Amino acid sequence: MSYQIPKFRHPGLPVNELGYTKAAYEGSISTLCAGCGHDSISGAIVRACHELSLEPHKIAKLSGIGCSSKTPTYFLGKSHGFNSVHGRMPSVVTGAAMANRDLLYLGVSGDGDTASIGMGQFTHVIRRNLNMVYIVMNNGCYGLTKGQDSATADQGSAGKKGDVNPFSAIDLCSTALQMGATFVARSFSGDKEQLVPLIKAAMSHRGFALIDVISPCVTFNNTPASTKSYEFVREHAEATGTVDFVPMREEITTSSRPGAAYEVTMHDGSVLRLYEDAGDFNPLDRRSAMMAMMNHQHDGTILTGLIYLNKNSRDLHDVLQTSHRPLNQLEEGELCPGNKMLVNINASLR
Amino acid sequence: MKRLESVNDFVIKFANVNGTGSASANNLFAKALFRMGLPVSPKNIFPSNIQGLPTWYEVRVCEQGYLGRRGGVDIILSVNPQSMAQDIREIEPGGYFIYDSTKPLDLRLVRNDITTIGLPLTRICNEKYKDPRQRQLFKNVIYVGALAALLDMDFKVLTDLVADQFKGKEKLILPNIKALELGHQYAKENFDCPIGIRVKAADKVGDKILLDGNTALGLGAIYGGATVAAWYPITPSTSVVDAFEKYARRVRIDPGTGRRNYAIVQAEDELAAIGMVIGASWNGARAFTATSGPGLSLMSEFLGLAYFAEIPTVLFDVQRAGPSTGMPTRTQQSDVLAAAYASHGDTKHVLLFPSTPKECFDFGAHAFDLAERLQTPIILLTDLDLGMNDNMSDPLAWDDSREYDRGKVLTAADLDNMERFGRYLDSDGDAICYRTYPGTHPEKGAYFTRGTSRDEQAVYTEKGEEYEQNMLRLLQKWDTIKEHVPRPEIIPCGKPTDMAVLYFGTSEASSREAVDYLARDGINLDAMRVRAFPFNQEVEDFIDQHERVFVIEQNRDAQLRTLLMAEFEFGPDKLKSVLCFDGTPVSARNIRKQILEHLPGNNVTPLHRKIRANGVGERA
Ligand SMILES: Cc1ncc(C[n+]2csc(CCOP(=O)(O)OP(=O)(O)O)c2C)c(N)n1
Ligand code: SF4
Ligand SMILES: [Mg+2]
Numbered sequence: 001m002s003y004q005i006p007k008f009r010h011p012g013l014p015v016n017e018l019g020y021t022k023a024a025y026e027g028s029i030s031t032l033c034a035g036c037g038h039d040s041i042s043g044a045i046v047r048a049c050h051e052l053s054l055e056p057h058k059i060a061k062l063s064g065i066g067c068s069s070k071t072p073t074y075f076l077g078k079s080h081g082f083n084s085v086h087g088r089m090p091s092v093v094t095g096a097a098m099a100n101r102d103l104l105y106l107g108v109s110g111d112g113d114t115a116s117i118g119m120g121q122f123t124h125v126i127r128r129n130l131n132m133v134y135i136v137m138n139n140g141c142y143g144l145t146k147g148q149d150s151a152t153a154d155q156g157s158a159g160k161k162g163d164v165n166p167f168s169a170i171d172l173c174s175t176a177l178q179m180g181a182t183f184v185a186r187s188f189s190g191d192k193e194q195l196v197p198l199i200k201a202a203m204s205h206r207g208f209a210l211i212d213v214i215s216p217c218v219t220f221n222n223t224p225a226s227t228k229s230y231e232f233v234r235e236h237a238e239a240t241g242t243v244d245f246v247p248m249r250e251e252i253t254t255s256s257r258p259g260a261a262y263e264v265t266m267h268d269g270s271v272l273r274l275y276e277d278a279g280d281f282n283p284l285d286r287r288s289a290m291m292a293m294m295n296h297q298h299d300g301t302i303l304t305g306l307i308y309l310n311k312n313s314r315d316l317h318d319v320l321q322t323s324h325r326p327l328n329q330l331e332e333g334e335l336c337p338g339n340k341m342l343v344n345i346n347a348s349l350r
Numbered sequence: 351m352k353r354l355e356s357v358n359d360f361v362i363k364f365a366n367v368n369g370t371g372s373a374s375a376n377n378l379f380a381k382a383l384f385r386m387g388l389p390v391s392p393k394n395i396f397p398s399n400i401q402g403l404p405t406w407y408e409v410r411v412c413e414q415g416y417l418g419r420r421g422g423v424d425i426i427l428s429v430n431p432q433s434m435a436q437d438i439r440e441i442e443p444g445g446y447f448i449y450d451s452t453k454p455l456d457l458r459l460v461r462n463d464i465t466t467i468g469l470p471l472t473r474i475c476n477e478k479y480k481d482p483r484q485r486q487l488f489k490n491v492i493y494v495g496a497l498a499a500l501l502d503m504d505f506k507v508l509t510d511l512v513a514d515q516f517k518g519k520e521k522l523i524l525p526n527i528k529a530l531e532l533g534h535q536y537a538k539e540n541f542d543c544p545i546g547i548r549v550k551a552a553d554k555v556g557d558k559i560l561l562d563g564n565t566a567l568g569l570g571a572i573y574g575g576a577t578v579a580a581w582y583p584i585t586p587s588t589s590v591v592d593a594f595e596k597y598a599r600r601v602r603i604d605p606g607t608g609r610r611n612y613a614i615v616q617a618e619d620e621l622a623a624i625g626m627v628i629g630a631s632w633n634g635a636r637a638f639t640a641t642s643g644p645g646l647s648l649m650s651e652f653l654g655l656a657y658f659a660e661i662p663t664v665l666f667d668v669q670r671a672g673p674s675t676g677m678p679t680r681t682q683q684s685d686v687l688a689a690a691y692a693s694h695g696d697t698k699h700v701l702l703f704p705s706t707p708k709e710c711f712d713f714g715a716h717a718f719d720l721a722e723r724l725q726t727p728i729i730l731l732t733d734l735d736l737g738m739n740d741n742m743s744d745p746l747a748w749d750d751s752r753e754y755d756r757g758k759v760l761t762a763a764d765l766d767n768m769e770r771f772g773r774y775l776d777s778d779g780d781a782i783c784y785r786t787y788p789g790t791h792p793e794k795g796a797y798f799t800r801g802t803s804r805d806e807q808a809v810y811t812e813k814g815e816e817y818e819q820n821m822l823r824l825l826q827k828w829d830t831i832k833e834h835v836p837r838p839e840i841i842p843c844g845k846p847t848d849m850a851v852l853y854f855g856t857s858e859a860s861s862r863e864a865v866d867y868l869a870r871d872g873i874n875l876d877a878m879r880v881r882a883f884p885f886n887q888e889v890e891d892f893i894d895q896h897e898r899v900f901v902i903e904q905n906r907d908a909q910l911r912t913l914l915m916a917e918f919e920f921g922p923d924k925l926k927s928v929l930c931f932d933g934t935p936v937s938a939r940n941i942r943k944q945i946l947e948h949l950p951g952n953n954v955t956p957l958h959r960k961i962r963a964n965g966v967g968e969r970a
Pocket of ligand 1: 065066068069110112113137144
C-alpha cells in the first residue's frame with residue numbers, strides 16, 4: 001500500500017526561490033522498514049532539491065529493482081518516475097537523456113542492482129559519461145529478496161543469517177574511477193550534513209556523477225559482524241575534506257568558513273569548496289584519488305566525501321554532437337526529408 | 351547431350367572466395383541485366399567469416415517476373431577450387447560450367463552431360479597486371495566481360511554502369527572497362543557466342559528499383575522521424591543502423607549549428623539497446639533498435655516491461671538461422687513465436703511482416719506511428735534474404751501530405767483543462783490511455799511508470815482485482831490493434847476451390863510462383879499473404895472459407911501455423927505445413943513438391959510425418 005502525505009503544512013515553513021516548501025519535493029509515505037538507511041537518503045534528496053530550488057517537473061527519477069529502487073516513489077512526487085527492470089536503469093536513463101537533454105536525470109539503484117546484475121550497464125554508462133546523478137543505496141545485501149550477500153559485501157562480513165562472506169567485495173567508487181567517472185563520491189545515509197551538499201554538487205556536475213551511499217539494512221544486515229551496519233560505518237568512516245556547495249544564484253561570499261583548499265566552479269556556475277580537514281589527497285587528480293582509495297582499503301577504513309571531480313568533463317551529448325534542442329522537441333518538418341529525396345534515391349537504384 | 355537452351359530464363363551461380371572483392375563484380379553483372387529490362391533476383395550465400403571461405407552469389411533471371419529462388423542451377427561460374435566438386439554436381443543436366451582454366455580441370459570432376467567452358471582468368475591477369483591486388487580484383491571483372499559475350503549481354507549497358515558506379519573516382523573507370531573487354535574478347539575468340547542460354551533486352555521491370563531491405567528499413571526510420579537509435583552489432587541487422595546513419599548524416603544535420611538531429615548509441619549488448627529505446631520513447635522521442643534472433647532473446651525481459659507499462663517500442667528483427675554458432679549468415683523465418691510471445695507473464699506483441707524493400711520502408715516508417723498510437727512494442731520481422739540481398743521492388747514513395755500520428759499525448763494545456771489525469775485510465779473506450787512526457791507541466795501529469803503493480807492512476811497497488819482489470823483492458827487493446835495493423839493481401843485464383851496457400855514475408859515470391867505451377871497441374875489455390883499479427887478478421891474469414899490451407903514458412907516448427915491455431919479455433923486438419931529450414935530461401939519447386947505430397951492420392955510421406963514416425967519429433 002502507499003499513502004499520500006497529508007497536504008497541510010505549517011505556514012511558517014521556509015520556502016525556496018520558487019516559493020516551494022520542502023513538501024513540494026516529497027513523495028508518498030515510505031513503505032520501507034522503519035530505520036532503513038534508504039529513507040534517510042530519500043530525505044537528503046528532498047532537501048538537496050528544495051535547497052537548490054529545482055523545478056520538480058524538470059527532474060526525472062529512474063531506478064532498477066530492489067528496496068532501494070522503490071524509493072523514487074517516496075520523493076519528488078511532482079516528477080516523472082520510472083521503476084524499470086533489475087540492473088538496467090542505466091540504459092533506460094541513457095535513452096531518456098538522449099531524447100531530452102534538458103531534464104535532470106536522477107538514477108537510484110541498490111548494490112545488488114548495480115554491482116551484480118547491473119554491473120555491465122553501470123560500467124558502460126560511466127564510460128559514456130552520461131549526464132546524470134547515480135545514487136547507489138549500498139547495504140551490502142539484497143534487501144528485497146531477504147538478505148542474501150551482494151557483491152559489495154566485504155569479505156569476512158556477516159549478515160543476519162550469520163554466514164561469513166567468503167568473496168572479495170566490489171568497490172563501486174574504485175570501479176567508477178577505473179571506468180573514467182568524472183564525479184565520484186561516497187557517503188553514509190546517517191550523515192546528512194555530508195550527503196546533502198554532495199547530492200547538490202553531483203546535480204550541478206555535467207557528466208556522470210556517482211554517489212555510493214552506505215545505507216544499512218536494519219532488517220538483514222545491521223549485525224555486529226556486518227561491515228555495513230550503522231555502528232561499523234560510524235566507527236570506520238573517514239571523511240575527505242568537507243564540502244560546501246554554493247549554488248550559482250548565491251553570492252560566493254556566503255562562505256561559511258575561510259580557508260578552502262580547493263574552489264571549483266561547476267558547469268552551471270555554482271561553486272564547490274573543499275576544506276582540508278582530513279584531505280590527504282587531491283580530489284581533482286584521478287591518480288591521487290585512486291591512491292587514497294587503496295590506502296583506505298588497506299587500513300580498513302571507509303573513505304567518504306568527494307573522492308574525485310573532473311572539471312573538464314564532456315558528456316555524451318558533447319561527444320555525439322546532438323542538437324542543443326532536445327530531440328523530442330524536433331518537428332516532423334525537420335525530421336522527414338519528403339518525397340523529393342526518394343525520387344532521387346529511386347533513380348540511383350535503377 | 352541435350353544443351354539447355356533458353357532466353358531470359360535461367361539461374362547462374364558464382365562460386366567465389368569471400369574477401370576477394372567478388373561482390374561488386376557480381377553486382378555489376380546483376381544490375382546490368384536489370385538495366386536490360388530483365389527481372390533479376392540476386393542472392394548472396396556467404397559464410398560467417400571475413401576472409402577465405404567459399405561464398406556464392408546466385409542470380410535468377412526470369413522474364414516472367416518470378417523473383418523467388420527457383421531451385422537448381424543452370425550455369426556455374428567457378429573461381430573457387432575449394433568448392434568446385436560440390437559446384438559441378440549441382441548443375442542441371444545440359445547446363446554449363448565456366449571455370450578458371452589456368453589450372454586444368456581435375457578429370458574426376460568432368461561431367462559429360464554439361465558443357466564445360468574454360469577461361470584462363472588467372473593467366474590473363476598475371477600477364478596484364480603486376481600488382482597482386484589488381485590481379486585479384488580484375489579477375490572478377492574479366493569474368494563479367496566474358497559472361498557478357500557468352501550470354502549476349504548488351505556491352506554498352508555494362509560500360510555505362512561502370513561509369514555510374516565510379517562517379518567521383520573517374521580514374522577507375524577505364525581500367526575496369528579494359529578488364530571487361532579482356533574477358534569479352536577472350537570469350538568471343540575462343541567460343542561460339544552466345545551459348546544455349548542467352549539474354550535479350552526486354553521491358554519487364556518498369557519503374558522498379560533494386561534495393562536491399564535493410565537500407566529501405568533504415569530509410570523508413572529516417573522518414574518515420576526516429577531520432578534515437580540504440581543497437582548492438584549482429585548480422586544480418588547491422589546494415590539497418592548503417593543505413594540510418596548514412597542518411598541521417600545527409601538530412602539530419604542542423605543547418606545553423608552543424609549539430610545532429612539524431613543520436614546513435616552503440617550499446618554494450620542488446621539488453622541495453624532495448625532499454626535505451628524504451629527510455630527514449632518514454633521520454634517522447636521516436637526510437638528504434640535493430641537485431642536478430644540471439645539479440646531478440648536478450649531483449650525479452652524489457653519487451654515485457656514495455657508491454658505492461660505501455661511504452662511505444664520499435665524493434666526491427668532481421669531473422670537468421672539458429673543460434674550464433676548456427677547458421678548466422680543464412681536466412682530463416684524462425685523468430686515468429688519468440689517475438690509474438692516474448693517475455694514473462696501474459697504478453698503478446700504486434701508483428702509486422704514486410705515482403706519487399708518497399709514494404710520495409712513503408713512498415714519501417716509506419717511502425718513508429720503504430721507504436722505511439724498503440725503504446726506497445728512493434729516488432730518488424732524481416733530476414734536475411736530480404737534484408738541483405740538486392741531485391742527488385744516497387745520504388746519508394748512518401749505522401750508529403752501525410753502527418754505523423756503521435757498518439758494520445760497530453761500537452762500542458764490539455765492538463766490544465768482536465769479534472770484528473772490517470773495514466774492507465776481508459777477514457778475513450780478503446781483501451782488506449784493518455785500519456786504525458788516528463789517535464790510537461792509543473793503541477794500536473796507526472797506519474798510513476800512501473801509494470802503492473804499500480805492502479806489506473808498509476809498509484810502503487812498489488813490488489814488482484816486491479817491487476818486483472820488491467821490485463822483485461824490490455825486484451826481489449828489487442829482487439830483495437832487488429833483494426834490498425836496492415837491487412838492481409840488476398841489473391842483469389844479465380845476458379846472455384848476449397849484450398850488455399852497462406853504465407854508471409856519472403857516466402858511470397860516463391861509461393862506465388864508455386865501456385866502458378868500447381869494451377870498448370872490442375873490444382874487451384876487461393877492465396878493470402880499475412881502482413882501482421884494480431885491477425886485481422888480477414889485472416890480468419892479467409893481460412894474459414896477454405897477446407898484446407900497450406901501454411902508456407904521458413905522454419906522447422908511451423909511457427910506461424912502454431913500462432914494461427916493459438917489465436918483461432920482452427921485445427922491441424924485444416925492447416926497443413928509447407929516448411930523450408932535449410933538456411934536458403936525457400937524455392938517454388940520445393941513448395942510445389944510439398945503441396946503435392948499433401949494431396950490425397952500420392953504415396954510420398956511428407957517430411958514431418960517421417961520425423962514423427964522415426965520418433966524424432968511430435969509435430970503433426
Ligand atoms: C531479473 C530479475 N532477477 C531477480 C529479481 C529479484 N530481485 C528483486 S530485488 C533483488 C535484489 C535487490 O538488491 P539491491 O539492489 O541491493 O536492493 P536492496 O533491496 O538491497 O535495496 C533481486 C535479486 C528480479 N526482480 N529480476
Ligand atoms: S529489508 Fe532492508 S533494505 Fe529493505 S526496506 Fe527493510 S531495511 Fe531497508
Ligand atoms: Mg542492497
